[in-house]
Amino acid sequence: MERVKERAKVLEIKDLRVSFHTRRGVFKALRGVDLELYKGEVLGLAGESGSGKSTLGLAIMGLLPRNARVESGEVLLDGSKDVLKMLRDYGSRDVKFDPRKNEKLIKRLNKELREVRGRALAMVFQEPLTSLNPVLQVGYQIAEAVYYHDPMRLVRRAISRNRCTQADLRDLMTTLKTKGEEALIEEVEKRNLRGLEEQILSIWRRQDIHEAKKEKLILSLDKHKLDSKDRLGISIYLRGLQRVPVLGRLAKDALIKEGYRLAVEILTYLGIPHPEKVVRMYPHELSGGMRQRVVIGIAIVNNPEIVIMDEPTSALDVTIQAQILELVSSLKASSNRSFIFISHDLSVLAEVSDRIAIMYAGKIAEVGPVKVIFEEPQHPYTKMLMDAIPTMDKTELKAIPGSVPDMRSPPKGCSFSNRCPFVMPKCKEMEPPMVEVSEGHKVACFLVGERK
Amino acid sequence: MISIKLWVYVLRRILILIPTLIGLTLLVFVLVHIQGNNLILAEYINPRLTGQARELEIQRLTQEFHLDQPVYVQYFYWLGQVLTGNLGYTNTPIYSGPVTTAITLFLPNTVVLSLFAALLIWLIGIPLGVFSAVNRDSPADQGIRVFSFTLYSMPIYLIAIALILLLGVYLNVLPFSGEVSPQMVAGLSWFRDGISYPTHVLLIDAILHGDYAVAWNAFLHLIMPSLTLALAVMAGIIRILRASMLEVLEQDYIRLARAKGVPERVVNNLHARRNAMLPVVTSFGYTVAGLLGGVVVVESVFDFPGIGYWTTQALLNNDIGGIMASTLLFGIVLVLTTLILDLVYAVVDPRIRY
Ligand SMILES: Nc1ncnc2c1ncn2[C@@H]1O[C@H](COP(=O)(O)OP(=O)(O)OP(=O)(O)O)[C@@H](O)[C@H]1O
Ligand SMILES: [Mg+2]
Numbered sequence: 001m002e003r004v005k006e007r008a009k010v011l012e013i014k015d016l017r018v019s020f021h022t023r024r025g026v027f028k029a030l031r032g033v034d035l036e037l038y039k040g041e042v043l044g045l046a047g048e049s050g051s052g053k054s055t056l057g058l059a060i061m062g063l064l065p066r067n068a069r070v071e072s073g074e075v076l077l078d079g080s081k082d083v084l085k086m087l088r089d090y091g092s093r094d095v096k097f098d099p100r101k102n103e104k105l106i107k108r109l110n111k112e113l114r115e116v117r118g119r120a121l122a123m124v125f126q127e128p129l130t131s132l133n134p135v136l137q138v139g140y141q142i143a144e145a146v147y148y149h150d151p152m153r154l155v156r157r158a159i160s161r162n163r164c165t166q167a168d169l170r171d172l173m174t175t176l177k178t179k180g181e182e183a184l185i186e187e188v189e190k191r192n193l194r195g196l197e198e199q200i201l202s203i204w205r206r207q208d209i210h211e212a213k214k215e216k217l218i219l220s221l222d223k224h225k226l227d228s229k230d231r232l233g234i235s236i237y238l239r240g241l242q243r244v245p246v247l248g249r250l251a252k253d254a255l256i257k258e259g260y261r262l263a264v265e266i267l268t269y270l271g272i273p274h275p276e277k278v279v280r281m282y283p284h285e286l287s288g289g290m291r292q293r294v295v296i297g298i299a300i301v302n303n304p305e306i307v308i309m310d311e312p313t314s315a316l317d318v319t320i321q322a323q324i325l326e327l328v329s330s331l332k333a334s335s336n337r338s339f340i341f342i343s344h345d346l347s348v349l350a351e352v353s354d355r356i357a358i359m360y361a362g363k364i365a366e367v368g369p370v371k372v373i374f375e376e377p378q379h380p381y382t383k384m385l386m387d388a389i390p391t392m393d394k395t396e397l398k399a400i401p402g403s404v405p406d407m408r409s410p411p412k413g414c415s416f417s418n419r420c421p422f423v424m425p426k427c428k429e430m431e432p433p434m435v436e437v438s439e440g441h442k443v444a445c446f447l448v449g450e451r452k
Numbered sequence: 453m454i455s456i457k458l459w460v461y462v463l464r465r466i467l468i469l470i471p472t473l474i475g476l477t478l479l480v481f482v483l484v485h486i487q488g489n490n491l492i493l494a495e496y497i498n499p500r501l502t503g504q505a506r507e508l509e510i511q512r513l514t515q516e517f518h519l520d521q522p523v524y525v526q527y528f529y530w531l532g533q534v535l536t537g538n539l540g541y542t543n544t545p546i547y548s549g550p551v552t553t554a555i556t557l558f559l560p561n562t563v564v565l566s567l568f569a570a571l572l573i574w575l576i577g578i579p580l581g582v583f584s585a586v587n588r589d590s591p592a593d594q595g596i597r598v599f600s601f602t603l604y605s606m607p608i609y610l611i612a613i614a615l616i617l618l619l620g621v622y623l624n625v626l627p628f629s630g631e632v633s634p635q636m637v638a639g640l641s642w643f644r645d646g647i648s649y650p651t652h653v654l655l656i657d658a659i660l661h662g663d664y665a666v667a668w669n670a671f672l673h674l675i676m677p678s679l680t681l682a683l684a685v686m687a688g689i690i691r692i693l694r695a696s697m698l699e700v701l702e703q704d705y706i707r708l709a710r711a712k713g714v715p716e717r718v719v720n721n722l723h724a725r726r727n728a729m730l731p732v733v734t735s736f737g738y739t740v741a742g743l744l745g746g747v748v749v750v751e752s753v754f755d756f757p758g759i760g761y762w763t764t765q766a767l768l769n770n771d772i773g774g775i776m777a778s779t780l781l782f783g784i785v786l787v788l789t790t791l792i793l794d795l796v797y798a799v800v801d802p803r804i805r806y
Contacts, residue, residue, distance in 0.1 A: 118713030282802040
């Protein structure tokens with residue numbers, strides 16, 4: 001586990017406290033969360049319903065609703081950018097909380113975080129069925145994510161494809177076959193055809209068709225030239241005229257059209273059949289599984305450093321669930337990106353995670369490498385969760401007795417104390433601190449502290 | 453989008469229009485004829501005739517209009533005439549002659565007036581509704597809400613009078629009577645008896661004849677009536693749009709748009725507005741009904757020679773030809789717009805299929 005330590009932290013959450021102000025009272029959803037995410041890992045986040053998993057994800061994105069008060073804490077991106085500073089400055093003040101004031105700050109935050117969201121940081125929400133805009137085509141919704149962050153990528157793709165010749169493609173094909181992907185990228189660079197490599201590779205990496213077919217597809221890339229309207233739109237863009245009313249429209253149309261091609265590639269990668277048709281469809285025409293993949297496609301299209309996936313599989317049936325898990329694993333392997341994978345299903349997390357954090361009542365109860373958590377869980381809550389996982393050789397499942405505390409008035413001391421079989425008097429008095437029991441394995445429980 | 457199914461749907465809808473129009477015209481026909489035959493006679497008989505000649509003329513007209521038959525039989529004679537394209541005669545102070553000619557003279561003006569109003573609604577109402585929701589609870593939002601609620605609770609003639617007092621009398625910046633200042637058009641070859649040629653829309657005709665001073669004057673005369681109409685309709689639209697915008701802005705897909713890093717301007721004006729417009733389009737059928745009634749009032753208040761003005765004249769002068777024809781015309785416009793709106797709805801909401 002030394003490797004984990006050496007890796008750079010891409011995200012650090014310190015003592016994050018968020019509460020929701022509602023008519024029925026103040027719900028303390030996050031009560032001091034400390035967590036970090038390292039480059040290239042999948043961090044599984046587990047916990048019962050209401051433990052604050054989604055709230056944590058939304059807080060990282062800066063997408064909290066207006067009634068959410070950030071009482072304290074930091075979310076540091078790349079070790080420096082403090083996402084929630086503005087909301088915390090207001091939320092930590094000792095005044096009566098006014099959602100309207102908070103909303104004003106949220107609006108400013110939306111402007112401030114625009115560049116980061118979708119590019120460095122992306123999230124797949126828990127509700128895949130309602131997350132797509134019903135009146136916009138699927139292809140547009142994917143294309144747009146690229147258009148607002150990396151329009152030059154679309155320009156490069158379009159121009160390089162327009163410029164390349166059959167001879168170019170043949171040479172590149174040979175390079176790819178004999179010397180591999182790295183050499184292809186170099187060769188593309190040399191021929192001044194940047195933007196073509198991703199189009200070639202997206203075909204080359206496909207697993208649903210055999211090699212001869214791939215070759216044929218790659219060699220026919222030069223057939224898809226730009227029409228005069230697209231050329232006009234792109235040249236408007238390159239001259240910096242995209243802010244001029246009518247011209248800007250032409251530029252956007254041309255780039256979005258290229259974005260549809262990119263969307264087709266992404267959907268192919270995500271295993272959606274007939275992607276050329278699907279990009280022209282509206283969300284209601286797709287099944288739940290397809291919509292879920294479109295939402296994932298939107299999240300990954302810009303290759304963000306961090307992707308938060310909030311229960312991406314819960315709404316799906318088992319086969320599609322397996323496909324999505326496979327997808328996350330392959331994304332992680334191929335891109336060295338970091339993921340926070342939220343689920344209340346530990347067996348799902350076991351499949352994809354490198355580390356697992358267990359949340360209980362707005363706090364991290366235990367966090368550690370996946371193997372350690374499964375083989376030597378320390379926190380009584382984690383242990384009970386493990387016993388509740390259905391497996392082949394278990395004869396009975398042990399439900400956890402008792403229920404989650406009311407988050408309006410969480411118990412003093414350890415929040416699990418009312419359900420814990422090993423409860424001690426001091427558990428009801430003090431909150432147990434996080435103790436590191438072994439490399440990267442931290443537990444918040446007095447039992448662990450005792451033994452040390 | 454345009455499929456066989458769509459055409460079948462349109463055809464079915466048009467077939468349903470027929471009984472609606474029959475019902476509407478029958479009702480008005482009966483109401484008008486309840487007053488007896490004298491009205492009809494008064495309209496067609498030459499007032500200078502007396503004695504024997506007058507009796508003969510009455511007999512002839514009774515035969516021609518089947519006045520000795522029951523009302524519903526008369527209605528079917530009328531309907532038969534309408535179906536052959538004969539809408540009868542109108543006899544009002546502003547025009548006497550065939551109804552069909554009256555329509556070609558007055559309808560274009562009303563169309564232009566409505567288009568101007570629609571443009572104002574589009575340019576002012578929709579942005580206000582969106583702005584109000586996006587900046588909810590701000591002073592601007594409060595202001596817009598008071599503004600739209602006030603308008604909403606005002607009858608249209610009150611809006612007209614308020615505008616006349618404010619812009620026409622107090623500030624004295626805009627004309628508020630007729631379609632043009634009379635001295636501007638005196639002696640023009642293409643303007644006779646209050647009617648301009650060839651399109652009968654003064655603004656367009658003036659431009660066609662290169663007379664931009666008259667065109668400008670006609671344009672100024674258009675502002676107040678169209679603004680009145682626009683304000684009356686806008687009130688409802690702002691309220692509906694604001695409410696539906698607020699609802700849409702809470703949706704998951706708006707959060708996703710933000711999570712993608714789409715600029716706020718685009719989130720509001722594309723992602724949210726396109727969805728929020730759906731209830732506005734749905735309610736537009738009622739709006740158009742209100743608009744038609746509004747046209748009658750507005751054109752009368754501003755002496756604007758359009759179809760509404762003519763209708764008022766017909767009503768005031770017991771002009772049966774005019775009353776029946778405008779009833780039919782307004783009915784057709786209303787049912788056709790609801791049909792068109794249904795089709796528009798299918799375009800803006802991809803979930804609707806016929
Ligand atoms: N918008 C909101 N307004 C008020 N309370 C909220 C809001 N969102 C979440 N909460 C409350 O915050 C707490 C944490 O909710 P959260 O959605 O983060 O839980 P979760 O772990 O994601 O649960 P689940 O597994 O059901 O998705 C809950 O008590 C919930 O009722
Ligand atoms: Mg959740």
